[in-house]
Amino acid sequence: MDLSFTPEEERYRQRVRKFMEENLPEGWGKPGFKQPSGDAAIELQREWTRRLHKAGFLGMAWPKEYGGQGASQIELAIFNEEAARVRAPNPINGVGLILVGPTIMSHGTEEQKKRFLPKILSGEELWCQGFSEPNAGSDLGSLRTRAELIGDQFVVNGQKVWTTQAHIADWCILMVRTDPTAPKHRGISYLLVDMKTPGVTVKPLRQMTGGHEFNEMFFDNVRVPRTNLLGELNGGWRVGMTTLMNERGTSAFAVWLRYRITFDELVELGRKQLRHGRRATEDPVIRQQLAQAYIDLEGLRYVSYRTFSQILKGGTPGPEGSISKILWSELNQRMNELAMALQGPASQLVRGSPHAIEEGRWQFTFLRSRANTIEAGTSEIQRNIIAQRVLGLPRSY
Ligand SMILES: Cc1cc2nc3c(=O)[nH]c(=O)nc-3n(C[C@H](O)[C@H](O)[C@H](O)COP(=O)(O)OP(=O)(O)OC[C@H]3O[C@@H](n4cnc5c(N)ncnc54)[C@H](O)[C@@H]3O)c2cc1C
Numbered sequence: 001m002d003l004s005f006t007p008e009e010e011r012y013r014q015r016v017r018k019f020m021e022e023n024l025p026e027g028w029g030k031p032g033f034k035q036p037s038g039d040a041a042i043e044l045q046r047e048w049t050r051r052l053h054k055a056g057f058l059g060m061a062w063p064k065e066y067g068g069q070g071a072s073q074i075e076l077a078i079f080n081e082e083a084a085r086v087r088a089p090n091p092i093n094g095v096g097l098i099l100v101g102p103t104i105m106s107h108g109t110e111e112q113k114k115r116f117l118p119k120i121l122s123g124e125e126l127w128c129q130g131f132s133e134p135n136a137g138s139d140l141g142s143l144r145t146r147a148e149l150i151g152d153q154f155v156v157n158g159q160k161v162w163t164t165q166a167h168i169a170d171w172c173i174l175m176v177r178t179d180p181t182a183p184k185h186r187g188i189s190y191l192l193v194d195m196k197t198p199g200v201t202v203k204p205l206r207q208m209t210g211g212h213e214f215n216e217m218f219f220d221n222v223r224v225p226r227t228n229l230l231g232e233l234n235g236g237w238r239v240g241m242t243t244l245m246n247e248r249g250t251s252a253f254a255v256w257l258r259y260r261i262t263f264d265e266l267v268e269l270g271r272k273q274l275r276h277g278r279r280a281t282e283d284p285v286i287r288q289q290l291a292q293a294y295i296d297l298e299g300l301r302y303v304s305y306r307t308f309s310q311i312l313k314g315g316t317p318g319p320e321g322s323i324s325k326i327l328w329s330e331l332n333q334r335m336n337e338l339a340m341a342l343q344g345p346a347s348q349l350v351r352g353s354p355h356a357i358e359e360g361r362w363q364f365t366f367l368r369s370r371a372n373t374i375e376a377g378t379s380e381i382q383r384n385i386i387a388q389r390v391l392g393l394p395r396s397y
Helices: 007-023 038-054 073-085 094-107 108-121 238-251 252-272 285-313 321-348 355-373 381-388
Strands: 127-130 145-149 153-164 171-177 187-192 200-204 214-225
Touching: 007 214, 073 127, 073 252, 073 285, 094 108, 094 127, 094 145, 094 171, 094 238, 127 153, 145 171, 153 171, 171 238, 187 214, 187 238, 252 285, 252 321, 252 355, 285 321, 321 355, 321 381
Parallel strands: 127 171
Antiparallel strands: 145 153, 153 214, 171 187, 200 214
16 A cells, blocks of 8 residues: 555644644653543543544544534545554543444434434434343343344343443443344344433443443343334344444554553653662663564554545455454553563552552553453453464364
8 A cells, every 4th residue: 555645634633633632631641641530530631622623633534414514534634644653542432433333324214314423423412332241242142132123112121231332322332122022133233322211321330540430231121112223124243343343343443553652651661660779671681571562562553544445445344353452452561561561660669659660550550451352352352363264264163
């Protein structure tokens, strides 16, 4: 592919850069800047989303009739690159923008597109993803949350788990079993559920970082209008796969840049830390680990270009997104492990300790990175997808 940008695209980059300079919170990304947490972090993301929307930087590649900008995939990539370069906050409605919007565009009726897409962009309605259940994570096809079609309503009963942002979401994409007698992937439907419907209960789950990103969700005789069925009755598996392909594939390009910045920060940390009386970056073993991380990053960059090229040609990401998912998640874990090793005994000091190195931020990202190889499908599952759907290898079981 041609990796150079046209003069118009370069001008577009300057426009994005100017927006970032003028709109990021004061001191953002500078050493010593304290990132807000909890409710303050959510408020910051909401405000950031409002600014992005006002400036036309959300849903950029979405069609204009649904509130998008009709921008090219290249402009979208430039925006993502610039946002990653300054480590801009994520918009509050990541699930809506990356997962729900593209899925509704692919499978929704005209009425559903007009009803839901503009409010995803404006951030007025936040979404969560109700797929995983206590006994259906990797094997999503085993899901048991039941929806019975009675008249023109589905009546939903069951439980979901690990639902990110369910505690602040207005709507949920919910995969449910509508035909228990059909083979397991054929009896599933995909519903759009208003989280304020009576019978929906959300209970928080606390993570080892101390944060609270996700929840359990319980459905007790929850009534969902038939008009909120996305795609065909019992055809929800295909709709769900569209969601998962978008979850794994589209953001690879920006992810590369984010981890390139993490790598640079890791090298900086190594220059400051001592090992056997010398700077850690002079230690041959550390140098090898840093070199390996750099090589892995370059691999990720080219795989990201390939995924991006695929999107340019076909519009939707394919199973190849699994390759970049494995690369970035495992690389991020290795880089964070190295950050811990570089700090030696001080790696035990977390946020809040006055002696914690860089205010304990590596300790937080180290703990958070453990989830990277689980969320959006585990590494084992991604390897299965690559083996079967990218390489076409036969199943061994
Ligand atoms: C931070 C975070 C956020 C999340 N957010 C959401 C969300 O918003 N919505 C949502 O629906 N879900 C969410 N999840 C859930 C996530 O999708 C699941 O955790 C994931 O799919 C794994 O399912 P599981 O936890 O049930 O593990 P299991 O499926 O029980 O897997 C356990 C282990 O067995 C391995 N394994 C399972 N099957 C196979 C196989 N066929 N071959 C080889 N190995 C296998 C797995 O790789 C894993 O190591 C989130 C998870 C995390 C960590």
